[in-house]
Amino acid sequence: MRILLCNSNSPPSLTLLSPTPLQKPPPFLPNAAVWAKKTLITALTGALSLTLLVSSPAPSFSRDSTSFQPTQPPQFSNPLPDRCTEEEQQQEQEEDKVELKPEFVTNEEIVQEAWQIVNDSFLDTRRHRWSPQSWLQKREDILGTSIQTRSKAHELIKRMLASLGDPYTRFLSPAEFSKMARYDMTGIGINIREVSDDIGGVKLKVQGLILDGPAHTAGVKQGDEVLAVNGENVRGKSAFEVSSLLQGPNETFVTIKVRHGNCGPTESLQVQRQLVARTPVFYRLEQVSNGPTSAGYMRLKEFNALARKDLFIAMKRLQDMGASFFILDLRDNLGGLVEAGIEIAKLFLEEGETIIYTVGRDPQYQKTIVADTAPMVTAPVIVLVNNKTASASEIVASALHDNCRAVLVGERTFGKGLIQSVFELRDGSGVVVTVGKYVTPNHLDINGNGIEPDYRNFPAWNDVAQHLLQCNLLRQG
Numbered sequence: 001m002r003i004l005l006c007n008s009n010s011p012p013s014l015t016l017l018s019p020t021p022l023q024k025p026p027p028f029l030p031n032a033a034v035w036a037k038k039t040l041i042t043a044l045t046g047a048l049s050l051t052l053l054v055s056s057p058a059p060s061f062s063r064d065s066t067s068f069q070p071t072q073p074p075q076f077s078n079p080l081p082d083r084c085t086e087e088e089q090q091q092e093q094e095e096d097k098v099e100l101k102p103e104f105v106t107n108e109e110i111v112q113e114a115w116q117i118v119n120d121s122f123l124d125t126r127r128h129r130w131s132p133q134s135w136l137q138k139r140e141d142i143l144g145t146s147i148q149t150r151s152k153a154h155e156l157i158k159r160m161l162a163s164l165g166d167p168y169t170r171f172l173s174p175a176e177f178s179k180m181a182r183y184d185m186t187g188i189g190i191n192i193r194e195v196s197d198d199i200g201g202v203k204l205k206v207q208g209l210i211l212d213g214p215a216h217t218a219g220v221k222q223g224d225e226v227l228a229v230n231g232e233n234v235r236g237k238s239a240f241e242v243s244s245l246l247q248g249p250n251e252t253f254v255t256i257k258v259r260h261g262n263c264g265p266t267e268s269l270q271v272q273r274q275l276v277a278r279t280p281v282f283y284r285l286e287q288v289s290n291g292p293t294s295a296g297y298m299r300l301k302e303f304n305a306l307a308r309k310d311l312f313i314a315m316k317r318l319q320d321m322g323a324s325f326f327i328l329d330l331r332d333n334l335g336g337l338v339e340a341g342i343e344i345a346k347l348f349l350e351e352g353e354t355i356i357y358t359v360g361r362d363p364q365y366q367k368t369i370v371a372d373t374a375p376m377v378t379a380p381v382i383v384l385v386n387n388k389t390a391s392a393s394e395i396v397a398s399a400l401h402d403n404c405r406a407v408l409v410g411e412r413t414f415g416k417g418l419i420q421s422v423f424e425l426r427d428g429s430g431v432v433v434t435v436g437k438y439v440t441p442n443h444l445d446i447n448g449n450g451i452e453p454d455y456r457n458f459p460a461w462n463d464v465a466q467h468l469l470q471c472n473l474l475r476q477g
Contacts, residue, residue, distance in 0.1 A: 105427050107148070107149065108143060110153045110425055110427055111147060111160070112139070113426060115138070115160065117431055118161070118164070118169070119132070119136075121433050122435070123361050123435055123436055125434065125447065157429075161431065166434050168420050170431070171429065172429060172432060174428035176430070186215075186246040187246060187247050187254075187273040188213065188246055188254065188256070188271045188273055188274070189216060190210075190213075192204050192207065192242055192243055193239055194239050204226040204234060204237070204239060205225055205226070206221070206222060206225075207222075209221075214271045214273065219269050220256065220271070221258075221260055223262075224261070226258055227257040227259055228257035228268075229246055229255070229257075230245070231255070246273075251274070252272070253270050253273070254271055255269065256268070256269055279306050280307050281300055281311050283298045283314040283318060284297050285318055285323060293325065294323050295324070297326075298311060298314050298315065298318070298328055299329040300328065300329065302335070303341050303392040307340040307344060308340050308344050311344055315376060315377055319377065324379055325381070325461055327381070328381060328382070328384070328400075330396065330397060331384050331388065332386065332389070333388070334388060334393070338395065341393070345371070345396050348375050348381060350374070352370055353370060353399075354370050354399075354403070355370060355399045355441070356398070356399060356439070356441070357441075358436050358438045359436060359437055360435050360436030365419070365436035380465055381407075382409055382459075383397050383407070383409070385409070385410045385453055386410045386413075387412060387450075389410075391417075394413050394415075395438065398441065399440075401451070406468075407454040408454050409459065412453065413446075415448050415449050415450030417445060417447030418437050419434070
């Protein structure tokens with residue numbers, strides 16, 4: 001499994017981010033297919049579960065977002081015409097025979113696997129502390145010794161990662177890694193990625209899945225193409241849209257139609273949703289003193305699988321209740337899924353406005369990310385920040401601030417502008433590796449610097465409106 005992380009805590013604490021492409025398997029592993037099948041990157045969004053700040057939880061909100069319809073039992077359809085050569089079909093069949101059994105993975109292979117992940121992906125942000133030559137020497141030194149036990153292998157991995165001098169690159173025990181389930185964006189334990197096909201189109205592939213998770217148990221396989229969800233053809237839809245279609249109340253069922261591999265038959269599978277995340281959103285409507293207007297207050301505790309959907313519902317309800325301003329409270333929010341932060345920023349930004357720039361060793365991390373839809377709200381926004389506002393929170397805060405959609409109120413933010421990816425190793429443990437960094441729309445390197453607020457104390461709403469007006473005038477020249 002692999003998950004993209006954006007989290008401010010030093011070594012401990014687990015908070016993650018967005019989907020990223022599947023990496024090539026290590027060349028020296030005995031079976032590359034095994035390593036590839038262990039990679040999962042969490043996408044974003046989970047089923048709705050909204051709790052009011054001023055009242056008890058309202059379970060009915062979950063049913064508002066997804067109307068569950070009974071699904072048919074799993075069934076096979078006729079195989080489609082092969083799109084692979086006979087040799088490719090045989091290779092797929094051989095890979096399908098591979099079982100990921102942790103007890104058959106040697107201690108040396110676990111250490112090699114962790115070494116290769118760093119070798120392929122690690123971004124050194126401390127300047128010249130890491131080099132391919134020194135890292136190769138590290139591998140030779142470590143594997144030159146006998147590794148008698150699994151605990152010894154884990155200890156060697158910890159020491160190997162510590163030598164990088166990066167507090168965010170670290171080892172996760174199997175117990176720690178299992179906690180990552182709350183960042184599953186689909187509710188069925190898969191990650192979907194858009195992949196170009198041979199005829200210039202795009203197909204949706206299962207890039208990763210949680211072993212023994214709902215989808216894996218039902219028969220979904222690594223590399224399957226997603227064709228339909230609950231009978232709805234997903235051709236032309238984005239990975240994010242399909243992840244949203246898969247969401248629903250906990251323990252309900254969804255039918256997913258897949259084509260196994262590139263050449264295999266299609267199959268409709270009934271999968272039971274299993275949600276681990278809890279809503280991070282709390283909201284209320286507040287009357288503005290000395291005025292007839294009301295402000296919608298929204299507190300976001302973390303960017304988990306439910307963040308975007310629950311915040312969307314909160315904003316919609318507050319609008320319907322008459323909110324003419326919004327307060328987004330990101331204080332003490334240490335981060336979370338990068339994709340969740342990006343999608344939340346889109347709720348406020350005009351189409352085409354820049355959300356963030358990302359950079360990294362791998363071209364997949366060298367991107368300009370922009371809003372691709374119209375904003376949900378255009379009312380003035382205040383974003384509350386403090387010295388524990390970090391990572392994905394800083395993505396949202398800077399995107400709204402730099403595009404003149406919000407003023408920042410409070411303290412300078414933490415200053416964590418790095419992106420981590422979480423990789424599962426073949427014995428159920430994992431490694432968190434720094435793979436990229438981000439820069440704000442105004443080209444500010446947040447890492448180690450943070451973002452300075454516009455106001456230390458809560459301003460008058462007239463001052464907020466005037467500040468945003470001046471900001472937009474400056475942008476327009």
